[in-house]
Amino acid sequence: MDPLKxxxxxxxxxxxxxxxxAHCPAFTxxxxxxxVARGKVALxxxxxxxxxxxxxxxxxxxxxxxxxxxxVEKCPNDVPTDEIVMVARESLAQKRGxxxxxxxxxxxxxNRRLMSFGAFAATILGPLFFxxxxxxxxxxxxxxxxxxxxxxxxxxxxxxxxxxxxxEVIAGEPxxxxxxxxxxxxxxxxxxxxxxxxxxxxxHLGCTVIIPKEQQxxxxxxxxxxxxxxxxxxxxxxxxxxxxxxxDYVMTACATCGGALHKFxxxxxxxxxxxxxxxxxxxxxxxxDAAQLLQQLGLHPEETGAGDAVRIxxxxxxxxxxxxxxxxxxxxxxxxxxxxLVEMEGSDKCCGLGGTFNVYHYETSLQIxxxxxxxxxxxGAEAVVTGCPGCMMQLSDGLKQRGSRTRVMHTLEILARxxxx
Amino acid sequence: MLESRIIDQLKKIVGDDxxxxxxxxxxxxxYDATQMEFxxxxxxxxxxxAEIAAILKLANAERFPVFPRGAGSGFTGGALPKGxxxxxxxxxxxxxxxxxxxxxxxxxxxxxxxEQFQLAVxxxxxxxxxxxxxxxxxTLGGNVAENAGGPRCVKYGVTRDFVMGLEVVLPSGEIIxxxxxxxxGVVGYDLTRLLCGSEGTLGVITxxxxxxxxxxEAKKTMLTVFDSIDGAAKAVSTIIGGKIIPTxxxxxxxxxxxxxxxxxxxxxxxxxxxxxxxxxxxxxxLIEKQAARIQELIKPLGLVECKVAKDAxxxxxxxxxxxxxxxxxxxxxxxxxxxxxxxxxxxxxDVIRKIDAIAQKYAIPIVNFGHAGDGNIHVNVMIDKxxxxxxxxxxEAIAEIFKAAxxxxxxxxxxxxxxxxxxxxxxxxxxPVQIATMQAVKxxxxxxxxxxxxxxxxx
Numbered sequence: 068m069d070p071l072k073x074x075x076x077x078x079x080x081x082x083x084x085x086x087x088x089a090h091c092p093a094f095t096x097x098x099x100x101x102x103v104a105r106g107k108v109a110l111x112x113x114x115x116x117x118x119x120x121x122x123x124x125x126x127x128x129x130x131x132x133x134x135x136x137x138x139v140e141k142c143p144n145d146v147p148t149d150e151i152v153m154v155a156r157e158s159l160a161q162k163r164g165x166x167x168x169x170x171x172x173x174x175x176x177x178n179r180r181l182m183s184f185g186a187f188a189a190t191i192l193g194p195l196f197f198x199x200x201x202x203x204x205x206x207x208x209x210x211x212x213x214x215x216x217x218x219x220x221x222x223x224x225x226x227x228x229x230x231x232x233x234x235e236v237i238a239g240e241p242x243x244x245x246x247x248x249x250x251x252x253x254x255x256x257x258x259x260x261x262x263x264x265x266x267x268x269x270x271h272l273g274c275t276v277i278i279p280k281e282q283q284x285x286x287x288x289x290x291x292x293x294x295x296x297x298x299x300x301x302x303x304x305x306x307x308x309x310x311x312x313x314x315d316y317v318m319t320a321c322a323t324c325g326g327a328l329h330k331f332x333x334x335x336x337x338x339x340x341x342x343x344x345x346x347x348x349x350x351x352x353x354x355x356d357a358a359q360l361l362q363q364l365g366l367h368p369e370e371t372g373a374g375d376a377v378r379i380x381x382x383x384x385x386x387x388x389x390x391x392x393x394x395x396x397x398x399x400x401x402x403x404x405x406x407x408l409v410e411m412e413g414s415d416k417c418c419g420l421g422g423t424f425n426v427y428h429y430e431t432s433l434q435i436x437x438x439x440x441x442x443x444x445x446x447g448a449e450a451v452v453t454g455c456p457g458c459m460m461q462l463s464d465g466l467k468q469r470g471s472r473t474r475v476m477h478t479l480e481i482l483a484r485x486x487x488x
Numbered sequence: 489m490l491e492s493r494i495i496d497q498l499k500k501i502v503g504d505d506x507x508x509x510x511x512x513x514x515x516x517x518x519y520d521a522t523q524m525e526f527x528x529x530x531x532x533x534x535x536x537x538a539e540i541a542a543i544l545k546l547a548n549a550e551r552f553p554v555f556p557r558g559a560g561s562g563f564t565g566g567a568l569p570k571g572x573x574x575x576x577x578x579x580x581x582x583x584x585x586x587x588x589x590x591x592x593x594x595x596x597x598x599x600x601x602x603e604q605f606q607l608a609v610x611x612x613x614x615x616x617x618x619x620x621x622x623x624x625x626x627t628l629g630g631n632v633a634e635n636a637g638g639p640r641c642v643k644y645g646v647t648r649d650f651v652m653g654l655e656v657v658l659p660s661g662e663i664i665x666x667x668x669x670x671x672x673g674v675v676g677y678d679l680t681r682l683l684c685g686s687e688g689t690l691g692v693i694t695x696x697x698x699x700x701x702x703x704x705e706a707k708k709t710m711l712t713v714f715d716s717i718d719g720a721a722k723a724v725s726t727i728i729g730g731k732i733i734p735t736x737x738x739x740x741x742x743x744x745x746x747x748x749x750x751x752x753x754x755x756x757x758x759x760x761x762x763x764x765x766x767x768x769x770x771x772x773x774l775i776e777k778q779a780a781r782i783q784e785l786i787k788p789l790g791l792v793e794c795k796v797a798k799d800a801x802x803x804x805x806x807x808x809x810x811x812x813x814x815x816x817x818x819x820x821x822x823x824x825x826x827x828x829x830x831x832x833x834x835x836x837x838d839v840i841r842k843i844d845a846i847a848q849k850y851a852i853p854i855v856n857f858g859h860a861g862d863g864n865i866h867v868n869v870m871i872d873k874x875x876x877x878x879x880x881x882x883x884e885a886i887a888e889i890f891k892a893a894x895x896x897x898x899x900x901x902x903x904x905x906x907x908x909x910x911x912x913x914x915x916x917x918x919x920p921v922q923i924a925t926m927q928a929v930k931x932x933x934x935x936x937x938x939x940x941x942x943x944x945x946x947x
Contacts, residue, residue, distance in 0.1 A: 079822065083519045085561035089601070089624035098579065099508075099533075100516035100560070109515050109525075124510040143815045 070157045070295075071115045073338065074150065078115070081108040081146045087138035092417040093131045093424070096431045101128035104138035104148040111155045121162050129155050131428065133421025133435075134291060135385035136326075150334050156293030229255045229262040233278055236312065237266070240273035244364060247277045247314040249305070249328065249354075251321035252284050253456035261456055264483035265320045265357050271371060271486055272364050279308035285327035290335060291422035299343075302336045306346050317350055320357040320479055322455035323422070326386035328354040356387060358396040358454055358478050368402035372485030376405040379481065380448040382439070382462060383415045384455035396454055396478045403482055411442040411451075420461035436465035443473055450474040452481055490529040490574070494550055498532055498574070501542045506533040506580075517575045520560045520567055521622075522909055523823075528555065528569035535580045537655065537663055537694035543576060544692070545661035547938040555940055556688040558598065558630030561622045563826055564907030566634060566687045570942050578629050581694060584608055592700045593652060593669055598629020598693045605698075615703040617644035620903065629693045635685030637903030639736035642861030643769075644701070646903065648684040655695035656683060659934035669697055682929070687905050688940040690933050707735060707769035708779045709803035711795045712786060713760040717741060719790030720762035721837040724860050726785050727766070728833070732778050737861030738765040738810050741840060744857045751816040754809055757792045764860065765810050767803075813857050820853045821870035825882055827889060831898035833863040842892040843867060850885045852878065864902035890916050906944045914946055 071078075087104035088094055094103035101110065101124075110128055113119045132152045139147055229250055239245075246269055254262045269276050283305055286298035305328075309317055319325035333351050337344040355363070381400060383393055393415070401408050419425065419435030443451045443466065451462055451473055463475040499507045508514075508531040517531045529552075534540045547554045553573030560567055569575050582599035589612055596605060602623040606616050619638035620626055626636065632654070637646045653667030667673060667680035683690055714720040724737055740748070740763040749756055756763065768778045783794055797803035817824055831839045840856055847854040858866035867889055871882045890900040890913050900917050901910055914923065927945055930937075 080818070082521060082523055083560075084521045085559050085622065085625050087625075088559055088561075089603075099513075101512055105519075106516040109519060110512055113515055119511050119515070124512040128512055128516075144818060145815065 069115060070154045070161065071111055074111070074147075074154050075115065077147055077151060078108055078112050080144045081105055081148075082144055083109070084143065086141055086143055087148070090137040090141045092133055092135060092137065092419065092435050093421075093431075096435050097131060102131040104132075104142070104146070107132060107152055107155070108146060108148060111151055114155065114158065121159055126159060126163070129159060130424070131431075133385070133417055133419070133424045134287075135417045135421060136389040137385060137417065140389045147334065150331070153290045153293065153295075153331070153335060156291070157295050158293070160293035225256055225259040227259075229259040230278065230280060230282070232259075233266070235278055235280055237270065237276045237278070239270060239275040243273040243275065244316060245275040245277065245312070245314040246360070247279065247309050247312065247317045247353075249282060249285070249309065249317055249319045249324055250278065251319065251324035251456065253460065254321055258456045258459060258477065261320050261477040261479055264477065264479035264486075265318070267483045267486040268357075268361055268366065268371070268479060269318070271483075272361070272366060274364070277312045277314055279311050281308040281311075283308070285321075285324040287323050287327045287331070287422055290327070290331055291424075295335060295339075299336055299340060302332055302347065303343065306343065306350060309350055310346065314353070316355050316360055317353045318355055318357050318360050320454070320477065321457065322356065322384035322386035323457050325354055325356050326390065329390065356390070356392050356395075356454065358399055359392050361482070362395045362399055366399065366482070368399050368482055369404055371403065371482060373404035374406075374481075374484040376407070377450060377481070378407045378409060378446075378448050379450045379452045379476075380409050380411045380443055380446040381414055381478075382411070382418065382443070382451055382453040382458060384453055384458045385417050387454050388415055392454070396452075399482055400452060400478060406481060409446040409448055411446045411448075413438065413442050416442075418458045418461045418465070420457050422457075425461065432461070433465060433468065436461060437469075440465040440469050440471060444469070444471050448473060450476045450481075452476050452478055454478045489572070490552055494546070494552065495530055497546055498530065498543065501546070502532055502534050502539050506535065507531070508533075517557065517560070517577065518569065520562045520565060522563060522565045522568070522907075524565050524568055524908065526568050526570045527572070528575045529572050530574045531577060532574050533577045533580050537581075537657055540576065540578075540657045540692050540694060541661045541663055543574075543661075544657055544659060544938070547574075548660065548936050551936060551938065553941050554692075554938055556629075556633070556692045558627030558633070559601070559622070559625050561626045562630065562634060562907065563828075563904040564634075564901075564909040566905055566907035566940070566943060567630075568908060570908060573941075576692065578692070578694075579627060581629075582627075585695070587612055587614065587700075588669075589614065591669065592702075594698045594700055596628055596696050596698065598627060598632070598696065600628050602626050602628055602631055609700055610703055613703050615701040616650065616698060617641075617701065618647045618650060628696055628698075632684055632693055632696055633686065633688045634905045635903070637859070637862075637864065639738055639767075639859055641864075641903075642737055642859060643733045643735045648681060650699045651680055651684050651696060652699050653697035654680055654683055654693055656691035656693055658691050659936070659939040663694070665695075667697065671699070685905065687907060687944055689930060689943055690939070692939070704769040704771075706772045706775055707767055707803070708775045709797040709806050710766045710779060710782065711793075711797075711806040711809060712764045712766060712791060713757055713793040714762045714764070715759050715790040715792050717762045717840055718837050720764050721834075721840075721860070722789050723764055723786040723791075724836065725834050726789065727782055728861070730781065730785050732768065732782060734766050734778075734782070734861060735769045736765065736767045737859070739763070739836070739856075739858060739860030739865070740765075740810070740813065741856040743853065743855040744813055747816040747820060747855060748809060748812050751819055752812050754812075756809070759792045763809065765806065810857075817855060817868055817870060820855065821872045823871050823873050825869040825871070825886060826904070827867040827869065827886060827900070828858070828864060828902045828904045829867055829889065829893035829898055829900055830862065830864045830902035831893055831896045833861065835896040835898070836860055836863055836865065839865065839892055839896055839898070843889055846885050846888050846892070849888075850881045852882055852885055854885070854889075859902075862902070863898065887913060887916070908943060911944060911946060914944070 581597035
């Protein structure tokens with residue numbers, strides 16, 4: 068069955084009103100209708116009817132989506148275009164095969180042994196790293212990827228992944244909430260300090276923090292490439308890991324991972340694997356963003372100790388904004404002693420990373436990011452703070468390319484800057 | 489099908505990257521908000537008036553149709569390439585050329601998005617009032633071509649009332665200017681007004697000079713619930729009779745309230761049969777007085793509830809009721825025909841009653857809301873295409889609705905235009921001589937019928 072059949076009714080909901088033209092970051096950059104949500108919906112309809120080919124033009128149109136969910140949030144008819152695009156990519160992948168890049172992503176993501184530091188670095192970040200490798204280098208032959216440029220600034224890879232640093236269960240005070248920490252690849256391998264900050268903050272509240280060792284990548288890179296079989300395998304492994312200990316919450320410090328557990332697992336995996344649906348729903352219902360949970364559990368930022376005075380601005384990650392988590396991080400940040408929060412223009416605009424969008428459309432991704440960097444620097448902030456390690460990497464790249472010295476930090480890092488875990 | 493020779497010539501005019509012929513591109517420029525679909529032979533994105541002129545000259549020489557398009561958010565198919573030809577997209581012409589704070593005018597290109605323009609002039613303390621519901625994505629060129637309206641028109645007028653001058657590429661490919669930058673000007677025919685609302689059939693607009701107003705200091709929003717449709721309608725005429733012209737007087741009938749309540753549970757009192765969303769703007773002191781006076785005036789008219797917003801956030805909360813109407817309609821039936829009849833404002837209850845009778849006669853749900861202040865009602869005929877015969881019945885119902893509006897000295901369209909959607913009904917409103925007069929104008933300007941052919945008039 069064509070995977071698109073599953074979203075046939077969703078496709079019909081789109082009335083082509085054009086509201087998505089005002090909100091789609093890809094359309095803002097490309098300025099052509101196949102890049103906007105309703106265009107992709109129209110193409111998906113024609114794909115399903117079988118009257119367009121799965122040729123390069125279809126492929127190109129479907130690749131021009133950051134899966135940010137902005138169009139879904141603003142759609143008067145609740146058309147889930149992000150879901151539709153992932154399913155369209157799945158359909159394309161089934162008929163044309165995965166792209167080289169996504170094949171490599173899938174191989175690594177679903178092989179637990181391979182999902183080690185080296186494999187992650189080489190494959191997930193590989194294309195990004197190799198932007199730094201000269202065109203003539205033989206190393207490039209191992210990564211025959213069409214999208215390797217040479218401008219990108221890559222974050223440093225951590226010496227020791229976060230998951231290997233701590234025991235599985237860090238007991239807190241009796242009677243206090245038990246929290247499972249879903250770490251995510253970027254925090255595990257790159258921004259380990261975000262994981263440490265989360266740990267410090269929830270321990271400060273007396274919570275028991277559980278960090279299951281068997282947890283995997285959330286699978287968003289796989290969804291993004293239409294490799295839903297890999298995602299199913301990852302989802303099953305993650306379900307098992309997250310269910311292993313009794314807990315009140317599943318906490319993420321990565322907006323994207325949170326979006327995957329909270330929204331995309333039920334929408335994409337739960338629907339096609341009814342045997343998993345109930346477990347997926349249970350985990351989705353328990354999934355909360357770290358800042359959201361800290362506020363809910365009554366964290367008083369002023370009690371975490373005064374840090375240096377710092378002027379910051381806040382960037383809304385799409386996968387928090389579309390879950391209505393915009394107020395909580397700001398309130399916590401403003402309450403943190405020494406913090407001055409200055410709003411930037413367009414804090415709700417996408418940073419341009421968009422999962423693998425950034426790999427296929429690097430220049431456009433940077434173009435989307437440019438306005439963001441300018442807005443950040445206009446505030447005169449020393450640091451831009453956000454709730455998604457993916458955004459952190461993209462913001463950091465954009466700022467460095469402009470020669471800006473503004474630092475990029477996670478909300479939790481600011482909140483925990485005077486705590487020691 | 490256009491010959492490849494012609495495609496090559498188009499590429500020479502606008503550059504290879506600005507001519508698309510992939511089927512994917514044709515699909516994406518073949519629809520608009522009517523949900524009709526017609527595929528063009530090519531999509532062209534010109535970057536200047538000169539390029540547009542060259543395209544239209546080529547179209548005359550080679551006799552192929554050209555369909556101008558802005559954001560493609562129209563409700564009547566005005567931009568759809570029925571019969572094939574090229575879609576000419578104006579969105580690359582998207583600069584605000586100047587905002588003149590001394591003469592209160594602005595000059596823009598047609599591809600500027602309506603809201604972007606509004607925000608730009610508001611930064612300078614100026615005001616461009618026309619506010620079609622699509623303002624976040626519609627283009628000003630499209631607004632002028634369709635003579636777009638919106639909730640604020642009751643006080644400020646429609647798009648046409650703000651257009652002082654245009655630059656237009658005529659179907660022949662010649663470029664002319666119409667009107668100008670002066671408020672007064674009586675030399676020659678008023679071509680500017682002829683072009684406003686001409687739906688892209690008489691020329692391609694390439695520059696627009698708009699009149700601007702000073703930005704009102706503040707606004708005040710009220711959500712009022714009435715126990716009858718007559719009470720709400722009487723409120724409209726009483727407020728205006730009381731010498732207050734509100735910025736907006738948005739109306740929702742009982743069917744609309746039921747839809748919104750069912751889906752969003754906003755807590756509108758059960759006794760409510762109609763809602764008016766009233767907004768006044770102007771000097772802070774004045775609007776406080778006006779708001780108080782309005783409440784006095786409407787109290788005896790079966791007022792069930794009156795909420796007055798204290799600040800912008802509360803105002804937004806009240807507007808939410810109105811904004812949630814469209815999303816909740818789908819619960820009634822999946823497909824809507826969104827008509828926009830107008831009657832003299834005192835006749836609103838009469839037309840609503842007639843529409844209710846039509847809904848019962850055909851057993852089709854019809855939901856009414858819209859701009860009561862100027863008698864412009866959005867009549868949403870909700871159908872399910874899966875039910876055999878329902879679509880045909882809907883067309884009969886729509887014809888009766890138009891007749892009802894015309895019988896009350898109204899019109900069948902206040903702001904959406906004719907395009908393809910209302911084309912068959914045109915003889916209900918226009919006499920053969922009126923139609924012939926309009927067609928004579930069309931023929932004089934576009935003898936070869938290359939610009940947006942097959943629209944507006946019965947074929």
